[in-house]
Amino acid sequence: xxNAKLTITLPEGxxxxxxxxxxxxxxxxxxxxxxxxxxxxxxxxITAPDLPAVVADMETDDGVGGLEVLGAYENEAVVQxxxxxxxxxxxxxxxxxxxxxxxxxxxxxxxxxxxxxxERLSALGRQLEAFGLRFSVxxxxxxxxxDPLLTDTQQTLLAAAVERGYYDTPRQCTLTQLAxxxxxxxxxASETLHRAEEQVVKQFVADRLDxxxxxxxxxxxxx
Numbered sequence: 669x670x671n672a673k674l675t676i677t678l679p680e681g682x683x684x685x686x687x688x689x690x691x692x693x694x695x696x697x698x699x700x701x702x703x704x705x706x707x708x709x710x711x712x713x714i715t716a717p718d719l720p721a722v723v724a725d726m727e728t729d730d731g732v733g734g735l736e737v738l739g740a741y742e743n744e745a746v747v748q749x750x751x752x753x754x755x756x757x758x759x760x761x762x763x764x765x766x767x768x769x770x771x772x773x774x775x776x777x778x779x780x781x782x783x784x785x786x787e788r789l790s791a792l793g794r795q796l797e798a799f800g801l802r803f804s805v806x807x808x809x810x811x812x813x814x815d816p817l818l819t820d821t822q823q824t825l826l827a828a829a830v831e832r833g834y835y836d837t838p839r840q841c842t843l844t845q846l847a848x849x850x851x852x853x854x855x856x857a858s859e860t861l862h863r864a865e866e867q868v869v870k871q872f873v874a875d876r877l878d879x880x881x882x883x884x885x886x887x888x889x890x891x
Contacts, residue, residue, distance in 0.1 A: 670786055673806040676778040676796065682753045683731030685776045691722050692775040699746070699769050699859060701754070703761040708754030713770075713856065715744050723747065739855030741847075746855045755799040756780075763792035817871055822864035825850060825857060 678685030688696055694716035702709045716722045723745065726732050731753040738746045756778060760767050765788050771780040782792065789808070796803050818826065828850050833840025841849075847857035 669783055670789055670808055670810060671781065671783045672789055672808045673779070673781045674803050675806060676756060676780070676801050676803040678756070678773070678776050678778060679800050679802075682755060683726070683729040683751060684753070684773055684778075687722065687725045687729060688773055689776040690725060691716055691718070693717055694722050694774070696773040698771040698773070701757050701767060701769070701771075703754060703757045707750050707752050708757045709748070709750050710754070710757075711738075711746065711748050713744065713746050713859070717743055719743050719745055739853075739858070741853035741855060744853040744856060746859065755801060756796075759792060759795035759799050759801065763795045764788050765792045817867055818864050822860055822867070825852075825860050826864045826868075829861065 678688070680686060684696060688694060694714060697713040697715070698710060699713055700711040714722055719740070719742075723735075723737065726747070726749070727735050731751050733750045735747055735749040738748055740746075756771070757767070760782075765782050765784045768781055768783065771778055773779075782789065784792070793803070825846075829835060829841070829846055832846060832849060834843070834846050843857060843861075844854050847854040850857070852860075
């Protein structure tokens with residue numbers, strides 16, 4: 669199935685385009701997003717030298733509502749908010765292409781990877797154009813193997829958590845200590861671990877269900 673990497677220029681008047689251009693040194697990493705009928709809800713990790721100024725500009729922008737800082741550490745914060753300017757999210761939703769976080773936004777430009785059929789990728793291109801989003805395609809390639817269960821970052825953090833006794837009983841390492849040991853924010857460590865644990869648990873359950881079905885197939889119905 670085709671995998672494509674896109675670079676999208678966000679137009680003026682869209683909050684994340686305006687705020688990111690006002691703070692070109694800041695990075696907005698979309699961790700999760702949920703489209704509604706006319707709005708979207710987003711969970712974004714912001715990294716910036718002047719983090720309070722970035723958050724303040726978001727709070728005063730007419731395109732952002734219900735902003736809540738879920739966690740902050742030095743120059744990083746995770747915020748949740750609602751917006752009616754979710755043009756990129758609407759484009760992805762309308763094209764039927766699955767959203768694959770993270771989506772990185774910096775200085776008015778969004779970078780994302782999508783995996784879908786050629787037909788849906790073409791539909792995404794049409795939707796981006798319909799919403800006035802200029803884009804370029806960095807590459808399109810065929811994926812020959814399924815994606816790994818965990819990202820490199822998730823694997824590294826999970827391995828460090830096991831090594832330092834985070835999952836021991838009693839626990840030998842706190843989340844704060846784990847985050848400091850690997851050099852990331854506590855909020856980032858929490859989000860990364862949660863996503864990794866979700867994937868591992870779901871895969872474990874799926875494997876058990878598959879094994880149960882396979883074993884059932886080997887048992888006859890009797891004479």
